[in-house]
Amino acid sequence: MRRRERPDFFPPNVCPINAKANTFYGIMFDAGSTGTRIHIYTFVQKSPEDLPEVEGEIFESVKPGLSAYADQPEKGAESVKTLLDMAIDAVPPHLWKKTPVVLKATAGLRLLSEEKAEALLSEVKEVFEESPFLVPEDSVGIMDGSHEGILAWITVNFLTGQLSGQNQQTVGILDLGGASTQITFLPRFEETLKETPGDFLTSFEMFNKTYKLYTHSYLGFGLKAARLATLGAFNMEVVDGQMFRSSCLPKQLEAEWHFGGVKYRYGGNKEGETGFKPCYLEVLKVVKGKLHQPEEIRGSSFYAFSYYYDRAADTNLIDYERGGVLEVRDFERKAKEVCDNMERYNSASPFLCMDLTYITVLLKEGFGFRDNTVLQLTKKVNDIETSWTLGATFYLLQSLGMTY
Ligand SMILES: O=c1[nH]cnc2c1ncn2[C@@H]1O[C@H](COP(=O)(O)OP(=O)(O)O)[C@@H](O)[C@H]1O
Numbered sequence: 001m002r003r004r005e006r007p008d009f010f011p012p013n014v015c016p017i018n019a020k021a022n023t024f025y026g027i028m029f030d031a032g033s034t035g036t037r038i039h040i041y042t043f044v045q046k047s048p049e050d051l052p053e054v055e056g057e058i059f060e061s062v063k064p065g066l067s068a069y070a071d072q073p074e075k076g077a078e079s080v081k082t083l084l085d086m087a088i089d090a091v092p093p094h095l096w097k098k099t100p101v102v103l104k105a106t107a108g109l110r111l112l113s114e115e116k117a118e119a120l121l122s123e124v125k126e127v128f129e130e131s132p133f134l135v136p137e138d139s140v141g142i143m144d145g146s147h148e149g150i151l152a153w154i155t156v157n158f159l160t161g162q163l164s165g166q167n168q169q170t171v172g173i174l175d176l177g178g179a180s181t182q183i184t185f186l187p188r189f190e191e192t193l194k195e196t197p198g199d200f201l202t203s204f205e206m207f208n209k210t211y212k213l214y215t216h217s218y219l220g221f222g223l224k225a226a227r228l229a230t231l232g233a234f235n236m237e238v239v240d241g242q243m244f245r246s247s248c249l250p251k252q253l254e255a256e257w258h259f260g261g262v263k264y265r266y267g268g269n270k271e272g273e274t275g276f277k278p279c280y281l282e283v284l285k286v287v288k289g290k291l292h293q294p295e296e297i298r299g300s301s302f303y304a305f306s307y308y309y310d311r312a313a314d315t316n317l318i319d320y321e322r323g324g325v326l327e328v329r330d331f332e333r334k335a336k337e338v339c340d341n342m343e344r345y346n347s348a349s350p351f352l353c354m355d356l357t358y359i360t361v362l363l364k365e366g367f368g369f370r371d372n373t374v375l376q377l378t379k380k381v382n383d384i385e386t387s388w389t390l391g392a393t394f395y396l397l398q399s400l401g402m403t404y
């Protein structure tokens with residue numbers, strides 16, 4: 001493949017009229033377990049004292065995620081190339097060489113063998129090397145789970161204006177992915193610091209401030225991994241034709257499902273019970289006693305996104321575009337409604353009852369939230385996606401000396 005050269009339209013020191021001298025770009029790929037996404041950010045730094053401003057974002061995604069190409073790494077890298085080609089049009093040619101491109105993979109790749117994950121990442125690295133962008137060291141890799149939470153926390157608190165000025169009232173965040181789930185907040189009470197296991201606390205420097213955050217990523221507790229765990233199929237050698245059944249699925253259902261490159265057969269409890277109660281107990285077995293419950297979160301409100309948002313929007317608890325504010329008990333009410341009337345919801349995903357029940361159990365019995373804990377569901381703040389990718393891009397630009 002030929003490298004695209006910078007066209008010599010402009011002499012080296014002259015910018016195009018509409019590109020300000022203090023404008024710069026960053027390209028961040030989120031290689032998630034269910035899809036790969038590109039975020040192309042435009043920043044403006046008005047003065048060294050101020051935080052950079054996000055002027056815009058171009059966002060695009062493809063499905064499935066990289067882990068589905070575990071046995072065809074070149075094909076996986078091709079899906080990344082398709083997205084990267086968008087950046088060639090979005091970034092002015094004279095800034096290509098100064099625009100870093102990075103891909104961070106999350107839980108999908110964490111669950112693959114090291115060999116398969118490495119093969120995928122090295123193909124992606126080649127795609128980057130052939131592009132005209134700046135490819136920093138470690139530009140392609142698997143992200144540490146604790147960084148996922150911290151960087152999402154940075155994003156949300158930056159976008160809601162909590163990281164600038166005095167009087168910062170930061171908000172905690174909940175992210176529910178396909179394969180893992182994260183909780184992150186800034187503890188307010190000394191007591192929380194005392195009763196929290198050391199590996200749940202991380203100091204993090206950003207914008208010349210140090211934050212000591214509570215964060216944890218639970219691998220295998222993403223929504224799709226939880227489906228498999230509920231079915232008793234998570235991390236199992238699946239025997240050909242083996243059937244997994246659950247009381248959270250429509251009685252007559254029998255179907256197949258592909259996740260992480262493996263095919264699963266699943267179905268409803270033909271003869272036995274179905275509905276909210278038995279489903280709740282089934283899901284409870286997956287969650288009970290597996291998560292740390294920090295006392296102080298019971299009374300605070302959290303920002304929640306990813307599958308919390310998607311399932312709330314699917315069931316009209318919130319508006320798909322605008323998001324909304326919910327209490328934990330709203331998920332429980334909806335789970336009851338769907339699970340006890342599965343025939344009425346048979347045009348939706350067969351997993352809707354299981355998913356809503358899992359979200360309810362995870363929030364109440366997993367993290368220990370109260371029924372009336374308030375959740376702010378958002379996809380975007382000021383038109384920018386609430387994803388860890390923005391925090392990761394800030395961190396990247398900071399490490400490259402491009403911001404302060
Ligand atoms: O940038 C984003 N904007 C909005 N939703 C996102 C974005 N990135 C991921 N999601 C959501 O994340 C969920 C899937 O999780 P993902 O594929 O990232 O799994 P993982 O985090 O366990 O690897 C879906 O609900 C998807 O809509």
Ligand SMILES: [Ca+2]
Nearest residue numbers: 032106177178
């Ligand atoms: Ca994710």
